[in-house]
Amino acid sequence: MSHPPAPTSSEPQGELVIRTIAMPADTNANGDIFGGWLLSQMDLGAAIYARNLSRSRVTTVAIDAMTFIAPVYVGDIVSCHATLLKVGRTSMRIAVEAWAQRTKGGELVRVTAGVFTYVAIDDAGRPQPVHRT
Numbered sequence: 719m720s721h722p723p724a725p726t727s728s729e730p731q732g733e734l735v736i737r738t739i740a741m742p743a744d745t746n747a748n749g750d751i752f753g754g755w756l757l758s759q760m761d762l763g764a765a766i767y768a769r770n771l772s773r774s775r776v777t778t779v780a781i782d783a784m785t786f787i788a789p790v791y792v793g794d795i796v797s798c799h800a801t802l803l804k805v806g807r808t809s810m811r812i813a814v815e816a817w818a819q820r821t822k823g824g825e826l827v828r829v830t831a832g833v834f835t836y837v838a839i840d841d842a843g844r845p846q847p848v849h850r851t
């Protein structure tokens with residue numbers, strides 16, 4: 719099994735799976751971006767990766783090692799990057815990291831990391847084997 723990218727990387731690791739802008743509607747009571755929004759971006763991005771890999775519907779079965787490293791601010795460009803760690807019989811384990819590009823200065827900051835597991839499912843929602851293409 720391969721391991722998640724080194725936490726000290728100075729640039730994004732893995733395939734770009736989603737890129738968006740953090741909006742005022744996504745803030746928490748501190749005025750920073752709500753962690754749940756960021757988590758959902760990571761989940762969406764990794765699901766796109768898993769779906770493309772398996773050519774199948776997928777569902778999230780587990781999220782591990784989720785870390786919030788730095789805040790995200792309104793206006794930051796947020797990108798999520800996915801690295802495949804393991805393909806099982808029906809599951810796919812994917813490391814995901816999110817990076818924020820700051821509005822002022824354009825600095826790129828690693829803001830989260832986590833490991834998401836997806837299961838390939840059939841039309842009835844039952845696990846089905848991952849057939850990599």
Ligand SMILES: CC(C)(COP(=O)(O)OP(=O)(O)OC[C@H]1O[C@@H](n2cnc3c(N)ncnc32)[C@H](O)[C@@H]1OP(=O)(O)O)[C@@H](O)C(=O)NCCC(=O)NCCS
Pocket residue numbers: 777778779780805806807808809810835837839843844845
């Ligand atoms: C995902 C789901 C279809 C799996 O069904 P299941 O009956 O538990 O299936 P299995 O026990 O055969 O497990 C399927 C695979 O998932 C893996 N898995 C199950 N639970 C896991 C967990 N907690 N963490 C990591 N992997 C897990 C199994 O190891 C297996 O992998 P493999 O086939 O590669 O060896 C079912 O649990 C489900 O529908 N969960 C809800 C998913 C959902 O709604 N997600 C969105 C959350 S909002």
